Amino acid sequence: MRKYLHINLDRQSIETEQLEGAALARAGRHFIAKTLLEAGVATVDPMSPENPLIFSAGPFAGTNFSNANRTSVGCKSPLTGGIKESNAGGSFSLALGQLEIAGFTLNGASPDWVVIRITKDGAITFETASPFMGKGNIEAAALLHEKYGDKVSLALCGPVGEYGGLLAGIAFSDSENRPVRLAARGGVGAVMGGKKVKAIVVDKHKMPPFHDRKKLMTSIRSYGEKLEKEVAVQNMKALGTAMMADVINHIGGLPVNNFSKGQLVDASVETLKMGGDYIRELNIERGGDPSHACMPGCQIKCSNVYVNAEGEEVVSPLEYETIGLMGTNCGLSDPDQLAELNAVANDLGIDTIDVGAMLGMLMDAGQAEFGDTGFMSEALEDIRKGNERGRLLAQGTARVGEHFGLTRIPCIKKQAISAYDPRVIEVTGVSMMVTAQGADHTTGNLPAFECAGKSVSDLADASYDMQVNSAVADSMGFCIFGRSVNNVQKEFIVGALNDALGTDFGVSFFEELGHDTLVMEQAFNKAAGFTEEDDELPEFFREEPLAPTNKKARLMSAEVNLHMNKLLERNTKLH
């Protein structure tokens, strides 16, 4: 049994609902899609108080189940105009789970800026946010910990979210209370800002009760052992997500200079300094941490703590999507330069994918040379100040591109494409096109899929399977990097779920959870006015060959959707 809190910000009142069994199993992205669809949120103004902001923890939250404490945040996205689930690691859901809270919805808007405090004795209070307003996330978190102590986890609206910038995410505390784990995408931070909630502070406590705690503990140990046996997990632990830069650079799908090249260097003749191998060696030599757990208990430890030549911490984490978009896509080739800029973006609490795509696009349009870190720093400082230019840039790649009348705007549904060029990484390209979330690789990422000789139907098949598996992970609080176990040993995962909740799901629950999530998300976007045309790739991906493979995009929305709709319909009949 866990509580779900309906928080009315207008009246500062709380209604508590009790959830148990199956209701706790369908959490995160599934819960968000169902709630928003049933509440008819598709047609509301996303920046109005009528847009609810949902925070949902998974069924294993509150335990040290590896990589199973992610927090899903959901609302109608002010960036895309469609449904949004953006999830992040860190300790926030661990804290919620320990207080036997499955999640909460922020309804309405507070008359004044508040900090919501949730304590282990069950009290929920609304306190003034005045001392924390306008501060960067690092300073705001330090002040909040000064006031509330270290045994709390935070959800923070940064300075850009305060003024409604659509680049704004929501930052959660990591294992050591750095406020750097971002639910970054879709402008969820702007929605939190619109509700005048500066921070949510939740006590950490102790492991909560479960249906069969002993069996669950055995499953937690067993999951850890399974992860340890996986080569993919060992690679992640050693090299972090930065290793994807080596892989994607090799394949030729790395965004370089606003998606105008697919490879930064030929790694057979020159070291890729933005890659996992180089960054790991450099970081170890300097005394950094190459294998960091963003949440307590994670055994994959794909995160890192990057330090400078003096051994001082610069940023945590330095990871692939940021390397791809704020790094190579803006013409950078030095991880030290990127780390400094990444730290500023984290302090602002903004999406490094969208801000990187936007700055690369402006460099491409002639506003600066590629690699001009001064231009990037000034843009970030304007975004921090919220001056006229900063507020424009904070609206994200799509709107900034439209403002300047540009044509090479790397977005789908007004959200920036992540670090997998769809001309080469085609299955991920399909996922980014069709997902209701806007261009988001995490909805169905399969970069290593051999696309040569495959039909669009083959690509759609592979994308659908990955989209289902990813939606399951996002609906259970799992990090998708556990996928070499989760997507293969489904019976084990469902068994652990039954031990935790006392349910009796069979293995088909897994597919149903993922499939139903996709169907509801599509229904939401349809109700919000989206059509197949919104799934189209920007034209330049189809017109411009990408060096060094010289591939052009062959993916067209009508053909991709034809296959995807068949798969959705077939599986709807099966369930």
Ligand code: SF4
């Ligand atoms: S695998 Fe990485 S991102 Fe996922 S929970 Fe672990 S440390 Fe966090």
